[in-house]
Amino acid sequence: MSTNGHPLGISPTSYSRSHSARERDKETELSMFSQTLQTTMTSSAEEIIDLEKHGHPAERAQWVLNAPKPPGIWRELVNFASDNLFPQKLSPHSKQTKFKHAVSVLESIFPILLLCRNYNGTKFKKDLLAGLTLASLSIPQSIGYATLAKLDPEYGLYTSILPPLIYALMGSSREIAIGPVAVVSLLLSTMIQKLEDPLANPISYRRLVFTVTFFTGVFQAAFGLLRLGFLVDFLSHAAIVGFMAGAATMIGLQQLKGLLGITYTTNKTDVVSVLKAVFGSIHYPWNPRNFMLGCSFLSFILIARFVGRKNKKLYWLPAIAPLVSVILSTLFVFLTRADKHGVKIVKHIHGGFNPSSVHELQFNGPHTCEVVKIGLIVAVIALTEAVAVSRSFATIKGYHLDGNKEMMAMGFMNIAGSLTSCYAATGSFSRTAVNFSAGCETVVSNIVMAITVLISMELLTRLLYFTPIAILASIILSALPGLIDLHEAHNIWKVDKLDFLACIGAFFGVLFVSVEIGLLVAVIVSFAKIIINSIQPGLESLGRFPGTDIFCDVHQYPMAIKSSEIHIIRVKSAFLCFANANFIRERILKWVIGKEEVDGKGSVKARIKPVILDMSNLVNIDTSGIASLKELHNTLVLHGIKLAIANPRWQVIHKLRLANFVDKIGGMVFLTVGEAVEACVGVRMGTI
Numbered sequence: 001m002s003t004n005g006h007p008l009g010i011s012p013t014s015y016s017r018s019h020s021a022r023e024r025d026k027e028t029e030l031s032m033f034s035q036t037l038q039t040t041m042t043s044s045a046e047e048i049i050d051l052e053k054h055g056h057p058a059e060r061a062q063w064v065l066n067a068p069k070p071p072g073i074w075r076e077l078v079n080f081a082s083d084n085l086f087p088q089k090l091s092p093h094s095k096q097t098k099f100k101h102a103v104s105v106l107e108s109i110f111p112i113l114l115l116c117r118n119y120n121g122t123k124f125k126k127d128l129l130a131g132l133t134l135a136s137l138s139i140p141q142s143i144g145y146a147t148l149a150k151l152d153p154e155y156g157l158y159t160s161i162l163p164p165l166i167y168a169l170m171g172s173s174r175e176i177a178i179g180p181v182a183v184v185s186l187l188l189s190t191m192i193q194k195l196e197d198p199l200a201n202p203i204s205y206r207r208l209v210f211t212v213t214f215f216t217g218v219f220q221a222a223f224g225l226l227r228l229g230f231l232v233d234f235l236s237h238a239a240i241v242g243f244m245a246g247a248a249t250m251i252g253l254q255q256l257k258g259l260l261g262i263t264y265t266t267n268k269t270d271v272v273s274v275l276k277a278v279f280g281s282i283h284y285p286w287n288p289r290n291f292m293l294g295c296s297f298l299s300f301i302l303i304a305r306f307v308g309r310k311n312k313k314l315y316w317l318p319a320i321a322p323l324v325s326v327i328l329s330t331l332f333v334f335l336t337r338a339d340k341h342g343v344k345i346v347k348h349i350h351g352g353f354n355p356s357s358v359h360e361l362q363f364n365g366p367h368t369c370e371v372v373k374i375g376l377i378v379a380v381i382a383l384t385e386a387v388a389v390s391r392s393f394a395t396i397k398g399y400h401l402d403g404n405k406e407m408m409a410m411g412f413m414n415i416a417g418s419l420t421s422c423y424a425a426t427g428s429f430s431r432t433a434v435n436f437s438a439g440c441e442t443v444v445s446n447i448v449m450a451i452t453v454l455i456s457m458e459l460l461t462r463l464l465y466f467t468p469i470a471i472l473a474s475i476i477l478s479a480l481p482g483l484i485d486l487h488e489a490h491n492i493w494k495v496d497k498l499d500f501l502a503c504i505g506a507f508f509g510v511l512f513v514s515v516e517i518g519l520l521v522a523v524i525v526s527f528a529k530i531i532i533n534s535i536q537p538g539l540e541s542l543g544r545f546p547g548t549d550i551f552c553d554v555h556q557y558p559m560a561i562k563s564s565e566i567h568i569i570r571v572k573s574a575f576l577c578f579a580n581a582n583f584i585r586e587r588i589l590k591w592v593i594g595k596e597e598v599d600g601k602g603s604v605k606a607r608i609k610p611v612i613l614d615m616s617n618l619v620n621i622d623t624s625g626i627a628s629l630k631e632l633h634n635t636l637v638l639h640g641i642k643l644a645i646a647n648p649r650w651q652v653i654h655k656l657r658l659a660n661f662v663d664k665i666g667g668m669v670f671l672t673v674g675e676a677v678e679a680c681v682g683v684r685m686g687t688i
Contacts (some may be wrong), residue, residue: 010507060671065662070650097380111172111405113453115442123441130440131448136323137434139456140447141479142180143464144345144472147258148251149185149423150198151206154350154461156180160453162354163413163425164446170409172402173390176441177431177449178413182479183247183426184382186254188212190269191374195367207360208371214361214418215375220383221411224404238492239522241485242503242584243381246510246518248483250274251476251683257281258473259298261290261344271511287342293332297325302479315437321630322475326467333466341629351461353454354420361418377519378410378424386410386427393436430479463470498529534579537573539587542614542673549674551614565681568673570614576625585628588613589635612641614673620651626659633665644668646676 107113138160146156164178171178188209189198198205214312222228235243253274257264264277304321308314332338339345362368387403394401414424435445493500502525510518540553543560551568554560569591571584592611633643648656653669656662662669669675 010039011013015447017501018223027172027381060675061667064648064653064669064671065667067650067653070654091640108405110169112443117243119442119444124444126439126441127444128448130356130435130438130445132452133319133438134431134435134440134445134449135452135456136320136354137431138177138179139453140322140326140472140475141428141431142453143349143467144476145182145185146423147469148182148189148254148476149180149209150193151209151423152350153346153464154457155423157349157453157457158354158420159417159422159425161422161450161457162565163307163417163422164450166413166416168443168446168450170405170412171443172405172409173394173427174388174397174399175393175432175436175440176390176427176443176446178446179425179428179431180423181382181385181426181428182251182476182483183244183385184378184426186247186251186269187378187381187515188374188423191377191579195370207362208365208367209423210357210360210418210421211362211365211371212375212378213414213422213424214425215372216379216382217411217414217416217418219376219379219411220407220414223379223383224407224409224411227404235380235519235522236499236502236526238499238503239506239519240384240388241488241492243445243510243518243522244508245484245489246507247515248480249507249511249513255473255477258344258469259291259294259477261287261342261470269270269515270513289338289341289343290470293329293338293468294474295655297329297471298474298477301325301474302509305478306598312437319434319438322478325471325475326464330464330467333468335413338468339466345465346467346469346472347465349461349464351457351459353457356419356420358419377516381519382414382424382426383407383410385429389427389429389432391433396436420477426504428496430482498525498532502529517640518551531579533575534575536583537571539578539584539591540570540572542568542570544674549672551673563677563681565609566677567609567611568614569611571617574617574619576618576621576628578622578624581624581628585632588632592636592641593639610644611636612673612676612680613643613645615645615648615652618652619649621655623659626655627659629656629661630659630664633661642668642680644670644680646670646673 059281139157142156142160143153144156146153146159149156159178167176167178192198192205192208192212196205196208250269250271253271254269256262256274256278260278260282262278262281264281266273283550301318301321305318308316308318333343333345365371384407390406391401391403410426411436414422415427417423438445489500489503492503502522505525506518506522508518509521541555541559541562542551543554543562544551545557545560552560553570554562569588573580573584576584588611592609636643645665645668648669653662668676668679670679
């Protein structure tokens, strides 16, 4: 036992003093370390600031010239395949187990699994109400759209059962309503009836419809799997607006047949042929009962829609108006036996679940190539409509929508639909708006809608025997105003005249020729706009903002100071390639040398102005672009004019170095336009 009762033989007083001394030493060391660290950081910051402020432009130009080699085409292809074809690849450093990874893969393929985590009774009640409301609109519309596609009514109802169920498993949109739509129905009837007459040979016509639906699904699934969603963008917004308006007008004209209760046999879809057939089929004395019945319920549907828009609490009124019209008109015909007095009715509708149609697909027929072409067109149009409507409502709800997953869901549902007596389905604008207004929370509303349609197929098809054809025509006509957007067409006219040309070209092409020609005109005009902008890009003359080192277009910013001692030019194009290289070279020479000849009549100095090309816009360049730059440099040298380039992008400077263009211009490559000006003129920017 040590002295003073302390186990180490140290008194409490001396222990307290030694402990305090150690604490003071630690504080001193910590303070010294903090000061050293602060001094080091301050020194580093000062060195960086000094480098930025006082570094020589030639040194900073080396940053551009000595950039690492950009990834080659093979590496870009590998990265594309890795990111897009195998997006769920497990990282070797990830702590995620194989089981959890498998679950995440399943959730990415079937997003409905994610809903199960937070789904509850409250959400189900909202989805149930929305699904029932949606079914009340889908049943009459599906029957009407099937007749528009020149199929028996039950095939429209089949298309509202299985495709929505498959989309509910694989789709990521919460509000979209899946089923037959007017535009796709018109496309199918317009293009397929050129191969088979639906009246003379309905079985062969139906088989071609199922085969087209199969190829539609194949193309859509391929777009999603290969991340080729950009192909849908070949149809510009303006082209879609015009095409939808033209298609809606044509659908409306074709519904005169059902609304008037007449019969005509023309297979042409242009407005002249349809109107000629309609007026040629009206014989006196004419039975007006079909027209009166259809117009009465069309007025009822439109009034219900107007009331629903004025009072948001009555959103259900326009949704159930078509179904109420079908019920009331069917009862009226049944009770009055109006079918015996000239009112045309639907007659028999087959009920039950979707029958198999695998044996009806034709892959070796004489029209296979045409069927594949039609499938591609329908795939693009259907995807365009579906992606547009789903993204619109996803933006309102504030969640992200993966377009490629949507394409895969659409593709697989149409492939499965083609095997089960369905024709091409997609998202509907009108029904999606009803689903949203009804308060749907998830895609479960599509499941409720599909089950409701299936129950109706089992129990109510016999009651639809007396449904008037005029009512189906009025239901289709009531949905068409939403496809004609005059306000958007006016905005397109105000913003971009070339876009309006694509819009109006698609509209008149569909209206006066055919659906295919309308689409072709829209695509040609859209591509012509791209080509014109690509092969004839403009040039910008740059000047400096007062008191800054920012250079901008002097025409856009008149306050910018344009140098009198140098030409600073920027090309308004992302690519310098074979399509525009010679045009750009000629424009620069005409601009520079032409001005020098005018300005240089009495001044020798004006004829030797240096030229600086700001390459900040150029993303890439090809061999034709490099050749044009060499020719430009040679011509400028003959006139005693220096050439410099500023701020070239990664791929551009790499290719210019490989082509020895950097050496050819004497290394006149700079990080910024300001440094290029300083080097060429020999003065500081502040004196410009």
